[in-house]
Amino acid sequence: MYRKLDEEHYVENPFLAQLQRLGWKIYRQNKDNPEEVREILSFKSSSEPVYGNTIKFRESFREVILEDVLKDSIKRINPWIEEDQINEVVRRITTPTANSLLEANREIHELLLENTSVSENRKTGERSPTVKFIDFKNPENNSFIAISQFKVNIPGTEKHIIPDIVLFVNGLPLVVVECKSPAIADPITEAITQLMRYSNRRGEKEGNEKLFWYNLFMIATSNQVAKYGSITAGYEHFVEWKEPYPFSLSDIDPNKTSITSQQVLIQGMLSKDNLLDILHTFTLFKEDSKGGTIKIVPRYQQFRAVKKIIKRLKEGKTPDERGGIVWHTQGSGKSLTMMFTVRA
DSSP states (O other): OOSSSOOIIIIIHHHHHHHHHHHOOEEEETTTTTEEEEEEEEEETTTEEEEEEOOOOOSSSTSSHHHHHHHHHHHHHSOOHHHHHHHHHHHHSSOOSSSHHHHHHHHHHOOOHHHOOSSSSSTTTOBSSSOOSSSSGGGSSSEEEESOOOOOOTTTTTEEEHHHHHHHHEEEEEEEEEOOOOOSHHHHHHHHHHHHHTTTSSSSSSSSSHHHHTEEEEEESSSSSEEEETTTOOOGGGGGOOOOOSSSSSHHHOOOSSSSSHHHHHHHHHSHHHHHHHTTSEEEEEEEETTEEEEEEOHHHHHHHHHHHHHHHTTTTTOOTTTTTTTTSSSSHHHHHHHHHHHH
């Protein structure tokens, strides 16, 4: 058991330590200086950080992306691209034409999946070559960075918000995590309220919507319980991820003792392959019953079902067990699983 039930030692540091084991680079923000981020090299007993060098990622707290990391990633994934073309592509992903948070989020999501292009490959003369922001086929070719205490300003004010953990893929903030101590009365509701405040979803300008333009999903956690939801999710739509497929519980802890909801969610959603899969294949925007648009990220059952179907199809087997793979879901869940399968 951890020494205390406080938020940092009991929830945040174990979260970061597990991400580190999954290959993420971990940093902690200096709250007073945007340029100063300290690398966390390791954790003693998964709650006490061991710090390394200071690294510069931003010039000011107004910046929500890690621009140099984004540029380096674009260059690494598209080695033929020139400096001025990189700047043009960065402008495209950071200045969506949409006005609302949801539409900006959708526009950026489509860019990440469908890529963009520049006028030519100056090395080969190819016209309108594709420029990829993320290398979905080779997860290790991407940058995975987690920053704790990622302070950003509230536009038009001198105030700031400080999400507990922000996860960046190629410098883009795809996941925002809010940690709460399980010692408080209703930690998950508190955490979701905080996430709604950060993303201006309570009808007031009290957060920073730009941070959520790129958001794939948000996580509210107290370690014992961890739930996730999209930027359109209400309190009741945040759910747990209850199985770390294709990992097993022994991948988290060989003894399988006291594995928490947070550990299962991290292993199941935030391993590099699974996170990129969720982004590429398992995220949809669709019309709800009231005529509005909602963003859907998968339930663990849908993710597992589709992955098993694809595995069997690749092995040349027909997934016809009507009680097992996909048909155990009902109604919209079933049709979503089938849509995800087609996209995969």
